[in-house]
Amino acid sequence: MGRIIAISNQKGGVGKTTTALNLSASLAMAGENILVVDSDPQGNLSSGLGIRKDQMKADLYAVYSGKASVEEAIQQSLISNLHVLPTSMDLFAAEIELLDKADRENTLKGFLRPLKDRYKYILIDCPPSFGLLTLNVLVAAEAVIVPVQCEYFAVEGLSLLIKLLWRIRGSFNDTLDLEGILLTMFSKHIVLSRQVSDEVRRVFKSKVYDTVIPRNIILAESPSHGKPAVLYAPNSTGAQGYIALAQEIMNDNSLLF
Ligand SMILES: Nc1ncnc2c1ncn2[C@@H]1O[C@H](COP(=O)(O)OP(=O)(O)OP(=O)(O)O)[C@@H](O)[C@H]1O
Ligand SMILES: [Mg+2]
Numbered sequence: 001m002g003r004i005i006a007i008s009n010q011k012g013g014v015g016k017t018t019t020a021l022n023l024s025a026s027l028a029m030a031g032e033n034i035l036v037v038d039s040d041p042q043g044n045l046s047s048g049l050g051i052r053k054d055q056m057k058a059d060l061y062a063v064y065s066g067k068a069s070v071e072e073a074i075q076q077s078l079i080s081n082l083h084v085l086p087t088s089m090d091l092f093a094a095e096i097e098l099l100d101k102a103d104r105e106n107t108l109k110g111f112l113r114p115l116k117d118r119y120k121y122i123l124i125d126c127p128p129s130f131g132l133l134t135l136n137v138l139v140a141a142e143a144v145i146v147p148v149q150c151e152y153f154a155v156e157g158l159s160l161l162i163k164l165l166w167r168i169r170g171s172f173n174d175t176l177d178l179e180g181i182l183l184t185m186f187s188k189h190i191v192l193s194r195q196v197s198d199e200v201r202r203v204f205k206s207k208v209y210d211t212v213i214p215r216n217i218i219l220a221e222s223p224s225h226g227k228p229a230v231l232y233a234p235n236s237t238g239a240q241g242y243i244a245l246a247q248e249i250m251n252d253n254s255l256l257f
Contacts, residue, residue, distance in 0.1 A: 003121055005144065014184060015149060019147050023245055038087040039060060039124050039136070042127065048228065049228070060091055070112070109139050138172070154199075158203075165178065180252075181209065
């Protein structure tokens with residue numbers, strides 16, 4: 001049985017999409033069957049995998065609005081065992097349309113849970129907000145990876161997010177787990193990066209991954225080529241970071257399966 005993992009942080013620009021892109025690709029390149037879901041109407045994950053709107057048979061919005069089945073919307077990526085449920089700006093409308101639906105927070109869960117036996121991991125990229133789209137992701141998910149940028153205020157933002165996750169666990173999804181906290185955009189020559197990483201580890205202890213993602217321009221460049229960095233420049237420090245993270249996650253979860 002697969003595991004559904006949300007990649008979430010209400011703060012913008014912390015590396016959620018970069019993590020969804022490169023972690024899903026690293027897990028697939030390690031031989032696992034992976035589905036990655038773009039649940040952010042910005043659609044950065046879809047375009048980072050080289051998928052434009054005119055190349056989508058259907059997108060997540062079409063699935064939410066009942067115009068397509070989840071099967072119709074899922075497509076293969078450049079990596080054969082990495083499948084994508086892409087999105088477009090149309091998904092912005094789902095946030096509003098969901099308001100009128102009964103059982104509205106369980107919609108995505110209804111689409112994704114039946115796919116669990118087909119994939120080892122289903123990773124979901126979230127928008128930087130806490131509306132109905134994110135709530136749907138956190139109800140569908142079994143665990144959350146929280147990327148945290150190594151910058152000032154990281155610990156405050158993180159404490160708030162963990163409180164929110166526990167509230168969602170209490171009200172909507174009593175098995176939601178914190179999979180791990182991932183330090184991103186780490187610069188070893190910047191004192192602040194080290195201070196923030198030390199502080200996050202002091203507060204959140206073993207919940208913080210050993211792997212740290214360095215700041216590396218290749219991670220920012222590769223989406224414009226429609227490829228994850230682990231495919232575009234596998235030897236770059238950024239790609240190596242995500243390959244190490246995939247290994248760490250597979251080793252941790254081998255205890256679960
Ligand atoms: N480790 C890194 N090194 C250098 N640049 C990075 C790194 N991680 C992410 N970036 C760049 O930083 C920006 C923000 O990253 P990303 O889009 O992954 O964040 P996000 O949390 O998904 O943002 P949003 O909240 O807007 O969805 C992007 O331009 C991305 O290419
Ligand atoms: Mg993003």
